[in-house]
Amino acid sequence: MNQITVEKTAEDSASKSLHVTVPVDRVREAEARALKYYSKRARLPGFRPGKAPDTVVRKRFGEAIRQTVLEEVIREGWETAKTNESLKPITDPSIRNLKFEDGSPIEFELHVEVRPELKLERLGGFRLERKVTPVTDRAVEEQIAQIQEHKAAWIPVEGAKPTPGQMVRVEVAPIENGVAAASQPHDLVLGDNQAIPELEERIMTLLPGETAEADVRFPDDHPDESRRGQTRKVRIALHDVKRQELPPLDDALAREAGDFENLEALRAAIRQDLEREASREADAEVRRNLMAQLVDANRVEAPASLVHRLMHGYAEMYKVPEEQLAGFEQQFHGIAEAQVKRDLALDSLVESQGLRATESELDERINVIATTRGTPPAQVYASLQKANRLQELERAITEEKVFEFLLKQSTVEEVKS
Numbered sequence: 001m002n003q004i005t006v007e008k009t010a011e012d013s014a015s016k017s018l019h020v021t022v023p024v025d026r027v028r029e030a031e032a033r034a035l036k037y038y039s040k041r042a043r044l045p046g047f048r049p050g051k052a053p054d055t056v057v058r059k060r061f062g063e064a065i066r067q068t069v070l071e072e073v074i075r076e077g078w079e080t081a082k083t084n085e086s087l088k089p090i091t092d093p094s095i096r097n098l099k100f101e102d103g104s105p106i107e108f109e110l111h112v113e114v115r116p117e118l119k120l121e122r123l124g125g126f127r128l129e130r131k132v133t134p135v136t137d138r139a140v141e142e143q144i145a146q147i148q149e150h151k152a153a154w155i156p157v158e159g160a161k162p163t164p165g166q167m168v169r170v171e172v173a174p175i176e177n178g179v180a181a182a183s184q185p186h187d188l189v190l191g192d193n194q195a196i197p198e199l200e201e202r203i204m205t206l207l208p209g210e211t212a213e214a215d216v217r218f219p220d221d222h223p224d225e226s227r228r229g230q231t232r233k234v235r236i237a238l239h240d241v242k243r244q245e246l247p248p249l250d251d252a253l254a255r256e257a258g259d260f261e262n263l264e265a266l267r268a269a270i271r272q273d274l275e276r277e278a279s280r281e282a283d284a285e286v287r288r289n290l291m292a293q294l295v296d297a298n299r300v301e302a303p304a305s306l307v308h309r310l311m312h313g314y315a316e317m318y319k320v321p322e323e324q325l326a327g328f329e330q331q332f333h334g335i336a337e338a339q340v341k342r343d344l345a346l347d348s349l350v351e352s353q354g355l356r357a358t359e360s361e362l363d364e365r366i367n368v369i370a371t372t373r374g375t376p377p378a379q380v381y382a383s384l385q386k387a388n389r390l391q392e393l394e395r396a397i398t399e400e401k402v403f404e405f406l407l408k409q410s411t412v413e414e415v416k417s
Contacts, residue, residue, distance in 0.1 A: 004080045009109065013116040014303030016085065020077040022106040027073060034068040066100070073106050081110055088115045091309075113305055118348040122297045124409025128289050131415045132282040135274040143270045147257050148249065154242040162204050162241040164191035169239040170203060175213065180235040196222070199236070206238040286412060287403055294406065295341045302340040310336040349402050357397035362390075365397055 004026065010017040035054060038061040058065065078093060093112035100106050154167055162168050168190060173183035188194040190204065202214045213235050218227040247253050254266035294300075311329050314320075314336065320328045350356050363377075366384070370377040384390045 004077055006077070006081045006084045008085065012303050012305060013301065015111065015113050015305035016087065018081050018085065018110045018112075020081060020108055020110055022073045022077055024103065024105055026076075027069065027106050030069045030072045031065065034065045034072070037068070038065060070098075070100060070106070074108065077108070078110060087112065089113065090115050113309065115347075116303060116306075116344060118300065118344055120294070120298045120300075120345065120348050120352070123294070123349070123406065126290060126293045126297075126406075126410040128286050128293075128410060128412045129415045130282050130286050130412050131417055133278045133417050135271055135278060139274055140267055140270050143274070144249065144267065147266075148246045148253065149244070151253065151256060152244045152246045155245050157208075157241040157243050159207065160241065161207055162190055162238070164204075165244065166190055167242040167244070168203060171235075171237040171239070172199065173235045173237075175233040175235055185239060199234070202236060203238060206236065208238055208240050211235065211237040286407075290403070290406055290410065291342050291345065295345050298345065300341045300345050302337040302344070306340045306344075307333065307336050310340055346399065346402055349405070350398055353402075353405060355398060355401040355405060357394045357401065361397050362394055365393060 003023070005021045005023075007019045007021075008016065009019050035057060039054065039057045074095060081087065082089070089112050091113045093110040096109040096111060098106075098108040157166065166189070167187055169185050169187050171183045171185045172195075173180040175181075190200050195203075196216065196218060198214075198216045202212065202216065206212060213233060215231050216234050217231045218224075218229065220228050222228045247256075249263065251262040254260040254263045257266055258269075260266040260269065311332055314332055315325060315328055318328075366380050367377050370380045373380065381390075384393060
C-alpha cells in the first residue's frame with residue numbers, strides 16, 4: 001500500500017499519541033523530489049548547473065536531502081493524522097521515536113494537545129452573594145498616612161544610635177581570612193525587612209561614623225537557600241542616620257497630593273477610590289464563585305496534560321530552578337487544575353453561545369481607552385499591538401460577555417458585611 005497509516009496509541013480528553021508509518025514508496029517519492037531540487041541548484045566543480053550526476057549530488061547534499069525528506073513526510077503525516085482523527089490541535093505536535101533507515105518505511109510518533117470536547121448541561125439557576133466590604137475611617141486614614149510618608153523629609157540625626165523607622169547609610173563587607181571585601185554604601189530603613197534582623201540589631205548599637213565587626217547568622221527562611229542558617233563575619237560601617245519628619249496633616253498636604261481644595265476633599269476622594277475598589281473586588285468574588293458553581297455543576301474535569309502544561313508555564317514565568325520543580329508543581333497543582341477547569345468551561349461557553357468579542361466591540365473598547373487617555377485610537381491600537389496586548393483585551397471583552405450571559409440566568413443577592 002502507498003498510504004500513510006495512523007494508529008492511535010494513547011489519549012486523554014486533551015491529548016493524543018499517534019504512531020505514523022510512511023511507506024517506502026512515499027519516502028522514495030519525497031527523496032526524488034528533494035534530489036531534483038538540489039540537482040537544479042547545485043554548483044559543483046566540473047559540471048554545468050543542473051547536470052551533475054545524482055550520485056555526486058547525493059554525496060554532496062546527502063544530509064540536506066535527508067532533512068528535506070524528513071520535513072516533508074512528517075508534515076504529510078501530520079496532515080493525514082489531523083484528517084483521519086478529526087483533531088483540533090491547540091499546539092504544534094511533538095515528534096518522538098523517529099525511525100528512518102534506507103529502504104524502510106519512516107516511522108514516528110506524534111504527541112499533540114487537543115481541545116477537549118466539553119458540553120455544559122447547566123448554565124443557570126445559580127445563587128450567589130455579593131458582599132461589598134465597607135470602607136472604614138481607619139482605611140482612609142491609612143491611605144492619608146501613606147501620602148504623608150511619601151511626602152516626608154529625612155532629617156540628619158547627630159550623636160545618637162539609630163532606632164527602628166530611621167534611615168541609615170551603611171557599608172557591610174564580608175570578611176574572609178581576616179580581610180574585608182570591597183563594599184558600596186547603601187541606604188535602608190530599619191524595621192522594613194530590608195536587611196536580615198541580626199544585621200539590623202548590630203547596626204542599632206553603633207553611632208554615626210563607627211565601624212564594628214560581627215558574626216551574623218542568616219535566618220532559616222532566607223530567600224537564598226545556599227545561605228540559610230549560615231553564619232558570616234562582616235564589617236559594618238555606619239555613615240549617617242536620618243529620621244523621618246512627616247509634613248503637617250493639613251490642606252497644604254492635600255493640595256500637594258493632587259488637585260484637592262482641602263484635606264476633606266482628599267479624604268473624600270480616597271474614600272471614593274476605596275469604595276470603587278471594594279465594589280470591583282465584590283464583583284470579582286461573584287465571578288469566582290459563579291465559575292466554581294458552573295464547573296462543579298457540570299463536573300468539568302482538568303486533563304492532566306493541560307494541567308502539566310500550565311504548571312510548566314508557571315515555572316518558566318517564575319524562573320523556577322530545575323531542582324525545585326517537583327516542590328513547585330506540588331504547591332501549584334491545585335491552582336493550575338482550577339485554572340484549567342475554568343478556562344475549559346469559559347471556552348466551551350464562548351463557542352456554544354457565540355460570545356467571542358467581535359472586531360467592532362474591540363474597536364469600541366479601543367475608542368473608549370483613547371478618549372480616556374486623550375490620544376488617537378490608532379495610536380492606542382498600535383501601542384497595544386506592539387506590546388502584544390490586543391489578544392489580552394479581546395479576551396477581557398469575551399469574558400465580560402460570558403459573565404453577563406451567565407449572570408442573567410442566576411440570582412445575585414446583595415449582602416451587608
